[in-house]
Amino acid sequence: MNVLFAIGTGLMFGIGVYQVLRRDQIKQAMGFYTLFTAVNLFLLAVGAFDGQVPAYTDQVEAGGSPADPLVQALILTAVVISFGSFSVLLGLVNVSSRRYETIDSDEMDGLKG
């Protein structure tokens, strides 16, 4: 399972970096979110497969060690925060596309020099 997650994390990281480096700002924003999802996958792989039964289950007699609930709490917080950053980013792209009349990041060079 961990190999699958390693491949998945690497793939999403690659897609994210590629998208962030594109010129279109909407695609950049999507790449930004993909990068966060890759890190969330990594966090999930850290502790999700240590146990055999869910944490806080009613079926105590099921046996086996329970899965680690903390990483999932971490991911939940990280998802909320990355979603917040993503929406702020989209809002900024919206304003900037009107103010500078472009969404091409190469043409947005007011801060040069």
Place this chain on the structure above:
Amino acid sequence: MDNLLILLPIFGPLAGGIISLLLARFVRVQGAVAMIAAIIAWVASLLALWSNWLDPSAPLVYELGAWAAPFGIVLVVDLFSGLFGVMCSTVMTAGVLYALGCHDKAVNTPAFMPLFLAIYTGLLGTMYSGDLFTIFVFLELMVLASISLVGISDHRLGVEAAIKYLFISGLGTLFLLLGIGSMYASFGTLNLADIAQSLAVEGRPLLAQQAGLVLMSAFLLKSAVFPFHFWQPDFHTTAPTPVHAVLSSVVVKVGVYGIIRLTTLLFTEEAGAIQDLLLVLGIVGIFFGGLGALRTYDGKRMLAYSTFGQIGFILVGIGWGTPLALLGAIVYAFNHAFIKSAMLMLMGAISSNTVAKKAEYTEIEGVGKKIGALAGVIYILGGLSLAGVPPLNGFISKLALVQGGIDAQGWWAVGLVVGGGILTLLYMMRTWQHIFQKDKPDHIKLKEQGDNLLAPALLVAACVVLGLYATPLLDVASATVEQIGNPEIYIIAVLGG
């Protein structure tokens, strides 16, 4: 009582922000609420430092929700985080005071005060939390609030700078999350004291080494150290004045705080290698920042580059690594926050006296002559203090730093630090000539009234007092160095015997 001292600096501004959000229709009332919340948090952070100072062997610890230490979230105030907390809360309170007398359009929108208090909460929370993930949460609160504030700035390029910084800080956040995940995979805990103990007992698995590197890069990125610096002048220059003042003085110190924590609490064995790196990065920063400040043609941008150089001085102090040099770095960080915020507020106030409200030298040339003597006095005191001229507090910090360098036998670096200090004097004098000595050309239109100068005047007064009467700060700083030199105190306080 002790619990209140830990909680109020974090949750006071948070509550103030929520209340002022509810009062969005009444901007004046919002300001009053923000001021009260800021002062309450300031007093509480001072008292927290004071109660630590009385008993340095027992840092204050608060367990949120009464969950015991390695499992729940803890807030810890030892002398180090207490001292940095006082630095942050003082400058943030002065920032709120400046915002009350500021005529910028962005500062008078209903969204300003809640976001500004969110930066306050994020700063104090980052300093006080004893848990890696909580540090991440508060750091993100601070970053998102400051990005939104730069986005609504009066400066036309504010949105572009905000997008730029959002991507860069997003990279830092990714690093931080990767580091958190790797730490958790190695030791199954995120509590700083618990990680320190595990590192001492279990040695260093490969993942923990990688976590250390990644966390280090995240903190270097937050304080805009040399290879990660390129966003800083743009992002800081376009911010509204009160936000610029806190960004360039205390928000960059979060990275410094993280670096000192990493080298003194967690990775004490690898500290030597990290310090060699920091020494080189600091020297590069001093000269890059100093020369950048010399060649720029914008008052605010000059001060942003100057911050880059001053962070270099602090890193050199950490890089020498002896207790005396660390004392120099901490004193330097504390004093620099006061000087730099005062100078930035002054620069913003000067440019607010013109109709164009820009800080380029061509737009504020000779304006200083027209707006009264107080601005000139603040500029002279602050500028000389930044350059390290006695008897101001900048001199105390340079003296402490150079003493640390001599103690550490780092002769070539001492020479470079003293030489880099001269650059500071040069760029401050150049700006003085542009603003206060040239005659005002006709194309600059003055306004009736600029921003209130009360906040920078108070901060500069604090600089003078800290310069003439430096003993208390040096005493607290040396007790701090003694305390963080002995990580056992922190670990026992959090985890118990």
